[in-house]
Amino acid sequence: MSELALQAEKLDAADELASLRDRFVLDTASGHAADAAVVYLDGNSLGALPAQVPDRVADVVRRQWGELRIRSWEESGWWTAPERIGDRIAPLVGAAAGQIVVGDSTSVNVFKALVAAVRMAGEDRTEILVDATTFPTDGYIAESAARMTGRTLRRVTPSEVPAALGDRTAAVLLNHVDYRTGRLHDLPSLTAAVHAAGALAVWDLCHSAGALEVGLDEHGVDLAVGCTYKYLNGGPGAPAYLYVREELQPRFDSPLPGWNSHTDPFGMSPSYAPAPGAPRGRVGTPDILSMLALEAALNVWDGVRVSAVRAKSLALTDFFLRCVRAYTEPGRVECVTPERHEERGSQIALRCPDAGEVMGRLIARGVVGDFRHPDVLRFGFTPLYVGFAETERAARILGEELA
């Protein structure tokens, strides 16, 4: 056994989170070579299935829908699910209860958050700044938000934000962790800079929530959005969430004021009066199956501290990088994820010209990461279920495929 493999065994033995893996359905060989367990390093794209979800979904379908039918809107708690599940996500992103509502896609929530932020900023603030390095949907939606609120849009890198801020800045939309490089941006200092300019900070937490501490309340973030199907393991296309800081909620003026956000939704009034609190961010009827699957998925967090998750995440990515360096010829890949812990999310992105083919071969051998156009191999590390021995194995197979 190699030195690194021995090291991995020790790290696994000392891992206080190791038993959490049992809260997930893993180690099935379906579709892969039956003699090799899969190393799933794509939880930053789609989290693995939490073990409690299948029974919960079956109950929602068969009993709540099939037997109680319409009565479940009250009796099974369907109606209040968006804010109830929001309160389950809240502690994972450092938010007190009553500020997060679940529903719609991330893109739709970016639109709500950015338009609302611009409206709060007032008429004389005419520019929106958006992270030029972000996942493209944020940029596309920001462009639409700018067009529809009569603002201009300027694309800057996160490091350029402080210099770009001014008294015309309405809002800044930033990604906490870059989806491609895995770079973690400095949320506290960027938020403070945005506030110093009198603008509002909107953060996209898709690639950070569930992997590291966010501290929304502590750092005074104004609005935030995120998906739930990555590190929160909510299932494919699980509904996203919207955070609106409590003191801003009365001024949250939604561009999508659907009937679910009305203060008296069953009054069926022809005139709109927004609900108080987080439900103001709701729009239409919530997609109950996906939403209650997410609720069951969040049970994996019972008794788990995000700080411990973060510590393991850094240990995993540190160890993966050590193994890659040991097993791969120097210069064959370039690591585009920052070395410094303060700048690293929970993934490692390696650049090489033949990344697409390499990833295809890795997946065929049971090492599941993903490929990001044009030349990036992405490996996501979900500390709740990824261990050190499989991390070593993934790096070893990667080294073989790169040789």
Added chain:
Amino acid sequence: MSELALQAEKLDAADELASLRDRFVLDTASGHAADAAVVYLDGNSLGALPAQVPDRVADVVRRQWGELRIRSWEESGWWTAPERIGDRIAPLVGAAAGQIVVGDSTSVNVFKALVAAVRMAGEDRTEILVDATTFPTDGYIAESAARMTGRTLRRVTPSEVPAALGDRTAAVLLNHVDYRTGRLHDLPSLTAAVHAAGALAVWDLCHSAGALEVGLDEHGVDLAVGCTYKYLNGGPGAPAYLYVREELQPRFDSPLPGWNSHTDPFGMSPSYAPAPGAPRGRVGTPDILSMLALEAALNVWDGVRVSAVRAKSLALTDFFLRCVRAYTEPGRVECVTPERHEERGSQIALRCPDAGEVMGRLIARGVVGDFRHPDVLRFGFTPLYVGFAETERAARILGEELA
């Protein structure tokens, strides 16, 4: 046995759609008096559970998500589900393939459709007309669409639309069937009137699709939206759909241009280039669990003609009205649903001052309709699973409770 009960038996025996009831999970007594089968007349709010759905959902959760995980985006057809399922809905609303995409809530789709319609109408058309009698969310969203496109909004009843149209009219948003009264509006002639004024017609099909023929293509409707959890039985909060007439698709300019609507979504380009065809109406990552439950639910339509469904719907509501008149003291309730078949959807709405209490007692006796503020009893008739004998029984119990 009463005359009407005998009549019901004959109608059930002659009903060519009667066997379709077996495609649903019904006749479970859970939560209701165990000695009485439930008469479910709320399929216009939440359709009953189709029998194929539980196994399909279990497979999506356990195998597609739990085992194949990220590979399911391709291998299980997740990525193309929105347009594939749209093509399953298309024949039910009289649309050729390639014009419907599934996803998001009805409210979000109303926003997409109305903003896109206004943009197609051009700058010099400054007014949006909206059905003043419609389900409130349409009015709220129309107000937001007007505000965000710099148009004015005018609320008119559907019968006032022809007189209200003019060369300033950009678009008209109408409900095909009124959610409260069950009145069916004249889609062909209203659409023609809208077109004669050079405006665009946007129809909300929530209360008609799956219950009667819509004829989107035949009548030249421009854009349409609808939910799938009523007569399409897709499940609680199942994703809604958006129809954009083929010739208008190149001009469809979405206010929610999320990455799923990009012509090369995995190219991750910072600049937006819309996809051709129906996928242009997509926004973010589709909610797969809810969406594939809907896909399985649509199997109940195999071999079913919508014209037969419509004929049975009218027979059911005719028969229900006959029974209500026979069993209820004259003047005790007022029927607010039109008598004329051309003006009737698939529900009967009865007005009485104590409607809220009456519905409570009906539900306690296993007759499940719903109450609409302030004084309306709603009874929805889903021809795929509602029969005549239970319709007679519902009317009889209603008569007893009203006495």
